[in-house]
Amino acid sequence: GAGVSQSPSNKVTEKGKDVELRCDPISGHTALYWYRQRLGQGLEFLIYFQGNSAPDKSGLPSDRFSAERTGESVSTLTIQRTQQEDSAVYLCASSPRRGNNSPLHFGNGTRLTVT
Amino acid sequence: GNSVTQMEGPVTLSEEAFLTINCTYTATGYPSLFWYVQYPGEGLQLLLKATKADDKGSNKGFEATYRKETTSFHLEKGSVQVSDSAVYFCALSEVQGAQKLVFGQGTRLTINP
Numbered sequence: 001g002a003g004v005s006q007s008p009s010n011k012v013t014e015k016g017k018d019v020e021l022r023c024d025p026i027s028g029h030t031a032l033y034w035y036r037q038r039l040g041q042g043l044e045f046l047i048y049f050q051g052n053s054a055p056d057k058s059g060l061p062s063d064r065f066s067a068e069r070t071g072e073s074v075s076t077l078t079i080q081r082t083q084q085e086d087s088a089v090y091l092c093a094s095s096p097r098r099g100n101n102s103p104l105h106f107g108n109g110t111r112l113t114v115t
Numbered sequence: 116g117n118s119v120t121q122m123e124g125p126v127t128l129s130e131e132a133f134l135t136i137n138c139t140y141t142a143t144g145y146p147s148l149f150w151y152v153q154y155p156g157e158g159l160q161l162l163l164k165a166t167k168a169d170d171k172g173s174n175k176g177f178e179a180t181y182r183k184e185t186t187s188f189h190l191e192k193g194s195v196q197v198s199d200s201a202v203y204f205c206a207l208s209e210v211q212g213a214q215k216l217v218f219g220q221g222t223r224l225t226i227n228p
Contacts, residue, residue: 004158033215042119042204043159043218056215091159104216106151106159 004107025094035091121219136190138205146207148188
């Protein structure tokens with residue numbers, strides 16, 4: 001079946017512009033995560049959605065970052081006034097249910113380059 | 116805070132060699148531990164996991180044992196293949212009831228024929 005889909009796969013933007021990244025999770029998955037991976041580093045947690053609960057935004061690095069999710073479907077991550085340090089691969093993952101025994105299914109990521 | 120430290124790469128081995136990728140963690144409580152793998156051109160996928168001390172996760176010939184006394188979860192395989200070439204990530208789950216994963220920096224493994 002279809003996996004987690006992210007778009008665009010690559011995005012090049014000028015410093016100061018806003019960008020919007022999209023994630024389509026696997027149908028029926030209630031949990032959705034955004035991670036960021038800078039070059040040569042591990043994955044950095046950004047935000048977590050679980051059903052209708054308030055999202056866990058504890059990983060968002062600044063108020064320029066925000067994310068929304070419509071029900072249990074698509075999510076968008078928005079970065080306002082992009083900076084060069086925002087350049088990274090942004091990964092989305094979904095999980096069928098709450099709990100730490102549920103595997104995460106990752107998308108292929110969006111590679112963001114801020115020039 | 117919680118953290119995961121992995122063996123630095125890149126690691127290059129010959130086919131059929133023995134593989135160890137070290138992973139140690141710092142955590143409060145009793146996290147679950149994971150290894151994820153990213154093959155070229157693909158998304159991360161779960162390789163194996165262990166949810167409590169002394170558990171051994173295994174998959175595709177890979178194994179890792181949850182060692183609470185040494186706070187380690189080293190990944191091992193007895194005989195690697197070219198198809199094992201990938202980036203390997205060690206991770207722990209930080210919050211009970213949600214899988215908010217904390218990842219290591221990843222180790223790139225290349226297997227030469």
